[in-house]
Amino acid sequence: SQQGEEDPQALSIQEGENATMNCSYKTSINNLQWYRQNSGRGLVHLILIRSNEREKHSGRLRVTLDTSKKSSSLLITASRAADTASYFCATDGIQGAQKLVFGQGTRLTINP
């Protein structure tokens, strides 16, 4: 399976600090996407990184992808209380538009 697995499962930091979450997967991918989910709510698309990209930025988010290690990281800089949420990585295969396989997620808590 292509399963993405996030690490750590839970992370608690102080407001203003940086938060780093990691994701590992098992098989070759086409793209890797990161999503945020506030408790009991919908999935908000954060960023997509293609398999031929190594790093991507969007605002306070920085995503890296290492296909040789089958891993990705999501860095949130200068965290805010509103960043408190669960963060998921999702991978897809190499044959065009198809299903996403999600990891278990990292629960991030930003303490004021």
Place this chain on the structure above:
Amino acid sequence: EPEVTQTPSHQVTQMGQEVILRCVPISNHLYFYWYRQILGQKVEFLVSFYNNEISEKSEIFDDQFSVERPDGSNFTLKIRSTKLEDSAMYFCASSDGRYNEQFFGPGTRLTVL
């Protein structure tokens, strides 16, 4: 900014009843998906739909499930005879297919009693 919408936000039903969950994907998207998330568990793929037919489905998507695009804007998931274990949050997603960037709706929380 265009977004995926879903109705209802919460559906409570009795075991054995039929439910229809509705989604309006982003208007220029061509690929549509249903996922579900049982409380405390991972988001799981159910089905993908393109060009008016199912392109892929998971083992979860058995004969009790069906999808339909009844018109140019709606995309529905029907569960014919609900079971207790169908209780979950159901998410619709859509993509323009370019990089399989999938945008999710807010979900429908289905509770089967």
